[in-house]
Amino acid sequence: MSLGALRPTPLVEQATDRLREQITDGDWTVGTKLPGENSLAQILGVGRSTVREALRALAGAGLVQARQGAGVFVIATKPKENWSTRLRQAAVTDVYEVRMLIEVEAAQMAAQRRTGEDLSCLEAALKRRREAAGGTTAVFVDADIALHATVVAAAHNPVLTALFTEFVPVLRQGLIDLVELLDLRAGDPNHGDDGHAVLVNAIAEGDAETAGRTLREELKQTLDQLHTI
Template identity: 45%
Template sequence: MVSQVRRHPLAEQAAELLLARIRAGEWPLGHRLPGETTLAAQLGVGRSTLREAVRILAGKGVLASRQGAGVFVTACDVPEDWDIVLRRATIAAVVEARIAIEAEAAALAAHRRTPADLRSIRRALAARAGADGSVAELVDADTAFHRTVIVAAHNDVLTQLFDTFLPRLRFAMIDMLDLRPLPSSAEDHAAHERLTAAIAARDPGAAARHSRTHLLAIKEAFT
């Protein structure tokens, strides 16, 4: 069993011990923690200190208090900061995550796009075609196009997820294209035209398929 808390600050120490026991699998995901009296005695702290420890872990997404039901495990560890995760990620891992986000977003865009959305997508497509300057300019124009597709899905969660990837994605793509240009820029742009056409035609299956095929080609080109 984990040793009792011996130093201040007690609440932070108690939170660390609770987290260690959760990581060790003592309380699985969705499991209810023992009652306050039992748990406070196990940790060697008062009930007010235990409540503060629970609040600390609740703030980190590990625990959740349910009125009248108790305290439950909602995550088995403290999630890492997105910036740290993305800095460590390979370009292949980032592209795989993009596929998961963008293929679904493309299908939703085909369902939900408005005339204004379609105009934005087509403007971004034209701007992408006209980006004949630096690699950074092409990457920025390409990213702007993909973002218009995601915005057309009208799902704020998907948009925010994509925006989280942008800095890591931008730098990685610039570095990769500087070293190894895409085999066929004409075919790459044609893939974007096919995606736009599927969204315009309100064909979710084709939109998702074109999005996935395009991103898989990028992954294969850089791995």
């Protein structure tokens, strides 16, 4: 494949795709030094700033590396997997173990940092979880995850919130499978309500120790069940 001038827009994305193709198609092998920014800009018909952004994107994908005073070199022919892809491919039990680390700490922080608005949101989320007990498994699991997300949000740490959000798709399907395979709601449609009520109350009272312990026990029980399916 040969390089050629690009269409007017979107230039950075096009430049990145074109350069990536040169690498993934084998035209530029590992160890190859890329043409300089001026040369690439001329070949692609774009400005140096566009080339620079494209190279930065390729570096972020783990395909190239800039070496000071030497240039930019190909270091891999396949992009590294991003975080979301790794989570989707991971075993749900592995994801759940990390979830425990994040959520237990978040619950303890929430007990120390929650605001009046957070408490209102927690009470509302607990109520919605109870109301969802009469719905399908998917509806109930969504309400359960929403309550946990509200706990994490009450910790007021955007990094924790972002991490939990990344976990949700994997957690959701794993929990749906768990509830249905083990028929956990057969005798108790509102499975786990007591523990969640204790958790919300502990956060409301500012009891970080009880909040963390309660959530750890609940998540550990679920993890143990996940290992059986």
